[in-house]
Amino acid sequence: MNRSLYLEDLHVGQRFTSGLYNFDRDRIKAFAVEFDPQPFHLDEAAAQDSVFHGLAASGWHTAAATMRLLVTGDFRLAGGLIGLGAEIAWPEPVRPGDTLRVESEITEISPSRTKPDRGVVVVRSITINQNERPVQVLTAKLLVFRRAADATLPQLL
Amino acid sequence: MNRSLYLEDLHVGQRFTSGLYNFDRDRIKAFAVEFDPQPFHLDEAAAQDSVFHGLAASGWHTAAATMRLLVTGDFRLAGGLIGLGAEIAWPEPVRPGDTLRVESEITEISPSRTKPDRGVVVVRSITINQNERPVQVLTAKLLVFRRAADATLPQLL
Numbered sequence: 229m230n231r232s233l234y235l236e237d238l239h240v241g242q243r244f245t246s247g248l249y250n251f252d253r254d255r256i257k258a259f260a261v262e263f264d265p266q267p268f269h270l271d272e273a274a275a276q277d278s279v280f281h282g283l284a285a286s287g288w289h290t291a292a293a294t295m296r297l298l299v300t301g302d303f304r305l306a307g308g309l310i311g312l313g314a315e316i317a318w319p320e321p322v323r324p325g326d327t328l329r330v331e332s333e334i335t336e337i338s339p340s341r342t343k344p345d346r347g348v349v350v351v352r353s354i355t356i357n358q359n360e361r362p363v364q365v366l367t368a369k370l371l372v373f374r375r376a377a378d379a380t381l382p383q384l385l
Numbered sequence: 386m387n388r389s390l391y392l393e394d395l396h397v398g399q400r401f402t403s404g405l406y407n408f409d410r411d412r413i414k415a416f417a418v419e420f421d422p423q424p425f426h427l428d429e430a431a432a433q434d435s436v437f438h439g440l441a442a443s444g445w446h447t448a449a450a451t452m453r454l455l456v457t458g459d460f461r462l463a464g465g466l467i468g469l470g471a472e473i474a475w476p477e478p479v480r481p482g483d484t485l486r487v488e489s490e491i492t493e494i495s496p497s498r499t500k501p502d503r504g505v506v507v508v509r510s511i512t513i514n515q516n517e518r519p520v521q522v523l524t525a526k527l528l529v530f531r532r533a534a535d536a537t538l539p540q541l542l
Contacts, residue, residue: 263449266465287468288449292420295445299423308423311444313474
């Protein structure tokens with residue numbers, strides 16, 4: 229596990245990896261019951277007749293699982309992974325039995341123009357299944373802090 | 386409840402509404418334990434010391450709850466709400482006790498150039514709390530079918 233990363237520790241092109249997340253049938257359905265109750269996420273037979281041609285996880289389940297993989301992976305920002313916004317795409321469905329991992333890369337770093345203690349880092353995270361197929365592409369803007377911001381804290385105490 | 390909507394039934398500027406979704410402390414923490422285990426989503430004291438200054442829901446919890454509101458609201462596309470991709474932003478945190486609703490508007494309709502039975506509709510969905518503050522802005526591309534595509538089915542049987 230990395231130590232917490234500050235703005236000064238980051239550079240464009242820096243890469244991060246994650247552990248694994250298994251999608252089983254029961255989890256796919258349980259998520260769908262709570263958040264995305266549509267037939268192709270809930271029922272095998274109905275899913276066969278849909279554009280998915282079989283049970284598929286909600287894209288928001290994939291997004292949530294990706295967040296777990298990011299938070300528990302080696303991309304540890306000081307202050308946490310705090311998203312301001314994102315672009316997301318789901319090029320292929322996630323199926324029961326799929327095992328996902330996430331590969332991330334920093335594509336942009338922008339120090340704040342108004343708040344000297346922070347900045348925004350853009351991270352492209354591709355969620356990949358066991359067949360090396362991308363099932364989600366997430367480009368997220370995350371809040372990142374400068375080490376100096378923390379360093380001022382002891383002086384105030 | 387509306388009947389299912391096809392491409393021919395949609396127009397730019399068309400609006401849709403949802404029911405309500407309550408965020409309580411236990412749900413916020415349970416979602417975070419499973420998908421976004423960071424201190425400011427899990428623990429009141431830790432959240433006080435974070436940029437959120439108090440317990441806040443994971444943005445992915447807000448996204449998932451928004452999907453529930455969309456699926457159970459009056460925006461009923463024939464074939465279901467199938468997202469190809471989206472842009473998402475979280476302008477303010479969701480707090481314990483918040484009650485959210487979603488207001489959606491169609492901003493773009495693009496018939497497919499290669500598949501005559503379908504198209505893509507862009508829908509802007511603003512998730513609003515009980516104080517009329519937007520907590521999420523989602524601009525999603527959804528798959529939409531033409532009525533004609535279904536009408537051909539009986540001819541094949």
